[in-house]
Amino acid sequence: MNLRKASSSWLEVSVVTSPEAAEAAAAQLVELVPGWAEERVDGGVRLVAWLPCDPVSRRCVETLRRRIRQLAAWGLGPGVGQVRVRTVPGQPWETAWRRHFRPFRVGRFLVRPPWARHRRDAGAVVLVLNPGMAFGTGLHESTRLCLRVLPELVRRGARVFDVGTGSGILAIAAAKLGARVVAVDCDRLACEIARANARANRVSDRVAVRCGDLFGPVRGRADVVLMNITAEVLLRAVPLVGRYLRPGGAWVVSGMVAGNAGSVLEAAGAHGLRVERRLRDGEWRAAVLRAAGGRSRAAPAG
Numbered sequence: 690m691n692l693r694k695a696s697s698s699w700l701e702v703s704v705v706t707s708p709e710a711a712e713a714a715a716a717q718l719v720e721l722v723p724g725w726a727e728e729r730v731d732g733g734v735r736l737v738a739w740l741p742c743d744p745v746s747r748r749c750v751e752t753l754r755r756r757i758r759q760l761a762a763w764g765l766g767p768g769v770g771q772v773r774v775r776t777v778p779g780q781p782w783e784t785a786w787r788r789h790f791r792p793f794r795v796g797r798f799l800v801r802p803p804w805a806r807h808r809r810d811a812g813a814v815v816l817v818l819n820p821g822m823a824f825g826t827g828l829h830e831s832t833r834l835c836l837r838v839l840p841e842l843v844r845r846g847a848r849v850f851d852v853g854t855g856s857g858i859l860a861i862a863a864a865k866l867g868a869r870v871v872a873v874d875c876d877r878l879a880c881e882i883a884r885a886n887a888r889a890n891r892v893s894d895r896v897a898v899r900c901g902d903l904f905g906p907v908r909g910r911a912d913v914v915l916m917n918i919t920a921e922v923l924l925r926a927v928p929l930v931g932r933y934l935r936p937g938g939a940w941v942v943s944g945m946v947a948g949n950a951g952s953v954l955e956a957a958g959a960h961g962l963r964v965e966r967r968l969r970d971g972e973w974r975a976a977v978l979r980a981a982g983g984r985s986r987a988a989p990a991g
């Protein structure tokens with residue numbers, strides 16, 4: 690991660706699962722380590738990722754172990770498998786990461802890892818994010834959907850809440866468009882990472898990162914609330930979000946899939962939020978919802 694010193698060795702984290710449990714296990718892995726590989730092994734699937742060998746990664750691994758145990762308790766049974774960790778020499782893995790993660794455009798944003806050079810790209814807003822850290826490098830469809838709509842919604846001087854900030858990518862993107870952001874995550878490690886990323890992107894003065902559940906740590910109302918989480922958490926947020934949005938404010942919801950987006954949008958409609966735009970990328974769904982009332986007075990982002 691960009692906040693960590695270059696590693697001379699890496700942690701190879703792997704989970705061997707049954708084919709039925711692979712998707713659920715991969716969903717847990719991708720929240721903590723967005724870049725991972727999948728390979729077929731005898732009768733199952735092996736998911737493998739590499740993390741820098743340091744205390745932050747070790748805490749990631751403990752979280753992953755806890756989550757995988759939870760999956761087993763939820764009925765996916767022994768097929769979910771065990772998290773195995775071993776230390777491997779740094780150079781081959783490091784170069785593998787570096788080869789794999791190249792700068793890429795998402796709408797107006799250019800996402801690049803800290804080590805990559807990139808050609809000047811007039812008009813691109815650059816986000817420096819390291820793929821070896823918490824969820825939110827922009828590689829995931831649910832993050833990309835949010836990044837695509839941000840420039841239309843976030844105006845200079847706007848107030849933004851990013852609930853479930855992960856690596857802080859959406860909060861940093863909003864801050865680079867001129868917003869003042871409160872970024873929330875219930876995971877302390879994610880908060881640490883988001884703060885470090887805000888510093889690396891020189892927007893710490895505009896991004897306040899707070900640890901807590903949903904809107905617990907925020908005060909007042911925002912022009913835009915961003916939430917790339919899961920349908921279950923979005924449903925919990927539906928009855929609350931109106932208290933945190935200014936009249937005419939936008940709520941961006943992402944992290945839903947085709948099978949559960951309808952229930953979130955229906956519940957939001959019942960709480961007076963109008964669906965302004967639906968977005969999709971593969972099986973992933975997102976939407977922009979609008980609170981009743983006037984539009985934000987902030988000027989458009991330049």
Ligand SMILES: C[S@@+](CC[C@H](N)C(=O)[O-])C[C@H]1O[C@@H](n2cnc3c(N)ncnc32)[C@H](O)[C@@H]1O
Pocket residue numbers: 720824825826827831832835852853854855856857858859873874875876879901902903917918922944
């Ligand atoms: C899918 S990641 C999104 C990260 C980033 N915002 C992005 O768009 O790539 C969801 C994040 O929400 C956090 N989260 C889940 N439930 C939460 C809750 N109830 N309150 C606050 N954060 C939560 C998780 O810890 C995780 O970092």
